[in-house]
Amino acid sequence: MDSLRPDDNPLRRLSLDQLRQRTSMKWRAYPEDVLPLWVAEMDVPLAEPIARAVLDAVALGDTGYPAGTAYAEALAEFARKRWDWDGVAVERTAIVPDVMLGVTEMLKLVSGPGDPVIVNCPVYPPFYLFVRSMGRPVVEARLGQDWRIDFAELENAFRRATAGGRRAVYLLCSPHNPTGTLHSAEELAAVAALARTYGVRVVADEIHAPIVASGAAFVPYLSVPGAESGLSLMSASKAWNLAGLKAALAVAGPEAAGDLARIPEEVSHGPSHLGIIAHTAALRDGGGWLDALLAGLDENRRLLSRLLAEQLPAVVYEPARATYLAWLDCRALGLGDDPAAAFLERGRVALSSGMPFGTGGAGFVRLNLATSPELITEAVRRMAASLCA
Incomplete structure (x- = not known):
């Protein structure tokens, strides 16, 4: 399934307002004006078969x-x-x-x-x-x-x-x-x-x-x-x-x-x-849900490639064949070893700094693609705007 209806794609199901109600690390580590695309949590509802199994267990006191x-x-x-x-x-x-x-x-x-x-x-x-x-x-x-x-x-x-x-x-x-x-x-x-x-x-x-x-x-x-x-x-x-x-x-x-x-x-x-x-x-x-997620991630990889080419052409990005993570080479932007710090301070978008990933991570950031196309679009807009701040 190359193209999904919006209601099929788990990554399109939750609004930003709904996501900000979450109390997990991704959504509570930074102030509300920061768009978080860092830690490996996905912006998706729980797959129905999983929710049903957990709720059934809770109902039984299991x-x-x-x-x-x-x-x-x-x-x-x-x-x-x-x-x-x-x-x-x-x-x-x-x-x-x-x-x-x-x-x-x-x-x-x-x-x-x-x-x-x-x-x-x-x-x-x-x-x-x-x-x-x-x-x-x-x-x-x-x-x-x-x-x-x-x-x-x-x-x-x-x-x-x-x-x-x-x-x-x-x-x-x-x-x-x-x-x-x-x-x-x-x-x-x-x-x-x-x-x-x-x-x-x-x-x-x-x-x-x-x-x-x-x-x-x-x-x-x-x-x-x-x-x-x-x-x-x-x-x-x-x-x-x-x-x-x-x-x-x-x-x-x-x-x-x-x-x-x-x-x-x-x-x-x-x-x-x-x-x-x-x-x-x-x-x-959960296989059907996973298939819909994978198709949505394919779309997000293509979207990120297009947005970076248009707005941040100096950033080097090769769409990955696995994971929902994007490893971005930002060394040509002149932001030093930790560009994530600049994107956070100037653009209010949280990415994972490449520095803690060890040798070879300086000048890179990791972006979490497991979110809606709208949030990816806004994140890249903020990243590009931060270069002018």
């Missing part, structure tokens, strides 16, 4: 502790339908509170304090925050100029991280945040081969997996040859806007089953029972 494997079973079926992948074995999954807390639990399973963790920068800022808080140093492997994995850089990082016989982990962001790069099967197989050569364990954050552009296909890391010892974190959180309903799944490759079996039992107490109900409903019954 608000106790989580139990069962419904979430894993729903993910397995979703993976078969969407990715033609039959690799989610329910017995090799574990529920975790959310993806980043799941990442920390996986790091505990396969590494210890002082063991390096390799990341492809620029990358999602919590990678740095969570890893360093666990006493593990971060080793950066910069992406190439095309925002794809630079395998010479990656091998050099693997070599440095494992020097002296140290254990090391590669924290793979797939699809990549903030660039929206969709790693190919060939690239992921090369990652797996390189990891085996150097004895590096791979933990993949695949939270954005369902969000792909038209004609694109997500490839699960655990589906490629050589990835059998990998660990993955998956969730319905990003694709259905469920950050406030905590739940995620850790998925182990066949050779990592023993590692996942060592996860402490108390970790399973962290996810919300209502969260698991919501995520399960999203994966089982």
Whole structure:
């Protein structure tokens, strides 16, 4: 569906006045005169199958502790339908509170304090925050100029991280945040081969997996040859806007089953029972809603390209094949290393600064496309006007 009726597109359903009634981080971090297009929340109503499942649970008073494997079973079926992948074995999954807390639990399973963790920068800022808080140093492997994995850089990082016989982990962001790069099967197989050569364990954050552009296909890391010892974190959180309903799944490759079996039992107490109900409903019954969202995001990518070409031609933007994020190169604007600060102060539009994304982020901003075309249009207008302020 290339063109949607306005009432079909979830991104067109809520007005600015309705959105400003929200009490979540995106809409409360800044004053009301600021247009927020920063943190990864979507400006959409809750998909009807999810709302129904949660309301039914509340009506029953079904608000106790989580139990069962419904979430894993729903993910397995979703993976078969969407990715033609039959690799989610329910017995090799574990529920975790959310993806980043799941990442920390996986790091505990396969590494210890002082063991390096390799990341492809620029990358999602919590990678740095969570890893360093666990006493593990971060080793950066910069992406190439095309925002794809630079395998010479990656091998050099693997070599440095494992020097002296140290254990090391590669924290793979797939699809990549903030660039929206969709790693190919060939690239992921090369990652797996390189990891085996150097004895590096791979933990993949695949939270954005369902969000792909038209004609694109997500490839699960655990589906490629050589990835059998990998660990993955998956969730319905990003694709259905469920950050406030905590739940995620850790998925182990066949050779990592023993590692996942060592996860402490108390970790399973962290996810919300209502969260698991919501995520399960999203994966089982939210496909139609997701398809409408993906079509709306395609439209927004085209809109942003046109608006930037017209009003901010010095900004370099390559529409991503995945995620609902836009990574904008603003270095030619003369706004310094942190253009987001200027756009906020002069234009009253909040974007994510590229600086916290690590090496390579200076001069960039990340814009959240998961909003209405009207708000994207107004945001670009404000950004352009800020250059004249």
